Amino acid sequence: xxxxxxxxxxxxxxxxxxxxxxxxxxxxxxxxxxxxxxxxxxxxxxxxxxxxxxxxxxxxxxxxxxxxxxxxxxxxxxxxxxxxxxxxxxxxxxxxxxxxxxxxxxxxxxxxxxxxxxxxxxxxxxxxxxxxxxxxxxxxxxxxxxxxxxxxxxxxxxxxxxxxxxxxxxxxxxxxxx
Amino acid sequence: xxxxxxxxxxxxxxxxxxxxxxxxxxxxxxxxxxxxxxxxxxxxxxxxxxxxxxxxxxxxxxxxxxxxxxxxxxxxxxxxxxxxxxxxxxxxxxxxxxxxxxxxxxxxxxxxxxxxxxxxxxxxxxxxxxxxxxxxxxxxxxxxxxxxxxxxxxxxxxxxxxxxxxxxxxxxxxxxxxxxxxxxxxxxxxxxxxxxxxxxxxxxxxxxxxxxxxxxxxxxxxxxxxxxxxxxxxxxxxxxxxxxxxxxxxxxxxxxxxxxxxxxxxxxxxxxxxxxxxxxxxxxxxxxxxxxxxxxxxxxxxxxxxxxxxxxxxxxxxxxxxxxxxxxxxxxxxxxxxxxxxxxxxxxxxxxxxxxxxxxxxxxxxxxxxxxxxxxxxxxxxxxxxxxxxxxxxxxxxxxxxxxxxxxxxxxxxxxxxxxxxxxxxxxxxxx
Numbered sequence: 111x112x113x114x115x116x117x118x119x120x121x122x123x124x125x126x127x128x129x130x131x132x133x134x135x136x137x138x139x140x141x142x143x144x145x146x147x148x149x150x151x152x153x154x155x156x157x158x159x160x161x162x163x164x165x166x167x168x169x170x171x172x173x174x175x176x177x178x179x180x181x182x183x184x185x186x187x188x189x190x191x192x193x194x195x196x197x198x199x200x201x202x203x204x205x206x207x208x209x210x211x212x213x214x215x216x217x218x219x220x221x222x223x224x225x226x227x228x229x230x231x232x233x234x235x236x237x238x239x240x241x242x243x244x245x246x247x248x249x250x251x252x253x254x255x256x257x258x259x260x261x262x263x264x265x266x267x268x269x270x271x272x273x274x275x276x277x278x279x280x281x282x283x284x285x286x287x288x
Numbered sequence: 289x290x291x292x293x294x295x296x297x298x299x300x301x302x303x304x305x306x307x308x309x310x311x312x313x314x315x316x317x318x319x320x321x322x323x324x325x326x327x328x329x330x331x332x333x334x335x336x337x338x339x340x341x342x343x344x345x346x347x348x349x350x351x352x353x354x355x356x357x358x359x360x361x362x363x364x365x366x367x368x369x370x371x372x373x374x375x376x377x378x379x380x381x382x383x384x385x386x387x388x389x390x391x392x393x394x395x396x397x398x399x400x401x402x403x404x405x406x407x408x409x410x411x412x413x414x415x416x417x418x419x420x421x422x423x424x425x426x427x428x429x430x431x432x433x434x435x436x437x438x439x440x441x442x443x444x445x446x447x448x449x450x451x452x453x454x455x456x457x458x459x460x461x462x463x464x465x466x467x468x469x470x471x472x473x474x475x476x477x478x479x480x481x482x483x484x485x486x487x488x489x490x491x492x493x494x495x496x497x498x499x500x501x502x503x504x505x506x507x508x509x510x511x512x513x514x515x516x517x518x519x520x521x522x523x524x525x526x527x528x529x530x531x532x533x534x535x536x537x538x539x540x541x542x543x544x545x546x547x548x549x550x551x552x553x554x555x556x557x558x559x560x561x562x563x564x565x566x567x568x569x570x571x572x573x574x575x576x577x578x579x580x581x582x583x584x585x586x587x588x589x590x591x592x593x594x595x596x597x598x599x600x601x602x603x604x605x606x607x608x609x610x611x612x613x614x615x616x617x618x619x620x621x622x623x624x625x626x627x628x629x630x631x632x633x634x635x636x637x638x639x640x641x642x643x644x645x646x647x648x649x650x651x652x653x654x655x656x657x658x659x660x661x662x663x664x665x666x667x668x669x670x671x672x673x674x675x676x677x678x679x680x681x682x683x684x685x686x687x688x689x690x691x692x693x694x695x696x697x698x699x700x701x702x703x704x705x706x707x708x709x710x711x712x713x714x715x716x717x718x719x720x
Contacts, residue, residue: 128688133661133663139329215432219439
């Protein structure tokens, strides 16, 4: 059973890509390794004041392993820097009610994170810092402390692409490209 | 089996007789657009995956238009443009519009059609969400990430899902105080910020075809602000005139079947539309200008792919003629062609450049994306405090123009100009 275990960071609806990675940092090129790391350090720094820090001052990675969101996560720009910044910060999966199309696709193409959808509004049920476990194949999220769990939508064909590390790695592994 | 215009273009590009929403198909790409912000990462993916010696699939179909971070001291921004230059040289790419040279154009979504790279019936992908602009000329156009763009650079193909079509029909005649921006903000206000997620937004009806190509671009440009995969307006004589003036490349316009199935259809009467704003911090936050006159403003901004075209400046000039602005008013022409036209186009016997100077606007900035998306700290027009800005741009997200404390109100060039005169949100009819 493939699982993701860790603390969750909870946000709400319409988290746009400017909040995930503000345009000021788009001078960083994700395929340059040190700039990839740097993108992680700025992940979610565009959130409104009042949110706890997602990445601690001076750190490059987040203490959180997952993000739970409401509707329309990743709306706005096509900047691939957005799923990359989250992935570089250490986020393994996002669980949202729905995604903006381009973010969802970029998350899969890059293999940076599993973009789970949930029929329930989990951002109302979990709070930042909760310890959770996601069963990837079983499409289920569990609150570690109490054992209560919620079904996620099956990822289907998406899961093996993310697991392989993105669309190119998957295509090679499965013989689509050489 | 009948198909919409979007489905027909995709079927053609996939070499299939018929496609339907939900089908996953491989399409051949006619144009791949990239810029300075996503180009270097796209090239990075291409070289990592296809090898340092790989060649792009088709040199003529790659168009590189640096536009985001051009007039800045930021060293990485300059390095990124240099990365594009090196790649263009290595690959021998003919379609590159290099900053600091006479070929420089400016904002890619205005520059691409200006350069004759947008043709009806074709498939365009770009590493920018506002690539949907180009549907205004009857093409399928959509934004993608660096990895997908790197894949296209190597193969000329992309696997995509055929979107459902949502149709928006605007009947009647557009009043002179209503602009394309008012039409699309109303639609987004009605369907919501994610109201067209994964869908094609097809705009049709006599009022849409009454609009100039530039105004149609404003509408399709903002399809993404409702989550749309593409925006599209079928080609007509205006489209052909625009395209033929800019390229002699052959193209074949594509039209949907009249009885094609659409997911939904909304019908508007243009006569009932009114000047409006989108209030902070989402583009669906619709309000009428005349009901928000209590909102005091610190700044007005006219620019970007949405609102920095020559038609946008002419509209603003008509309203500003003979008046003086009360708040700093920033003018950023989208492209060099627009900037030149500000000298040649006249309103009331004055060049636009003269008219804006007489009205007390800030000095006209060189063409680029500028403050539309904030950017490096020294970006022209960027917000740094708690400014309230009324702007012809496309996004009013938190922090979008730089500062998280500033508030952005999206509006048409006419409404921005009227509000610049009074210093608060103002319906342009007050000056018409």
